[in-house]
Amino acid sequence: MAAKPESRKSERFGHEYIIMFQESQAAYPFYAASYNLSETGMFFKSLVELHPGNQILVKTDSDVLSQKKVPAKVVWCKQSDLKAAFRYEVGVEFLR
Numbered sequence: 001m002a003a004k005p006e007s008r009k010s011e012r013f014g015h016e017y018i019i020m021f022q023e024s025q026a027a028y029p030f031y032a033a034s035y036n037l038s039e040t041g042m043f044f045k046s047l048v049e050l051h052p053g054n055q056i057l058v059k060t061d062s063d064v065l066s067q068k069k070v071p072a073k074v075v076w077c078k079q080s081d082l083k084a085a086f087r088y089e090v091g092v093e094f095l096r
Contacts, residue, residue: 010039019044020059022069029059033086041093042072045086050074056092071095 015037021044022029034044042058050056057069072092080089 012036012038012041012043015042021046021056021072022059023050023054023056032090039094041075041091043089043091045080045084046077046088046090047086049079049088050077050090052076055095058092058094 013036015034017034019032019034019042020029021032030046030048032044032046034042036043052074054074056072056074058072060068060070072094075091075093077088077090080087
């Protein structure tokens with residue numbers, strides 16, 4: 001079986017990190033686990049379901065003095081293995 005060709009605009013890198021994200025209408029952020037990152041997007045696992053097309057803010061740094069919130073658009077979201085700690089797998093594209 002041949003490997004699936006890479007269709008991303010930029011190279012992705014393994015990036016295991018706890019992140020926070022916030023939907024535009026949410027009063028508080030959610031925690032998630034990021035697994036890979038590129039210049040144009042990110043893959044993470046979430047406790048909550050997100051809908052494609054929704055815009056979120058991703059907090060990329062845990063240092064309070066250099067907190068950065070990056071706007072992103074949900075490209076896809078699918079349910080993970082039911083035994084997994086995080087129930088949803090999410091792909092987002094960073095907005096410029």
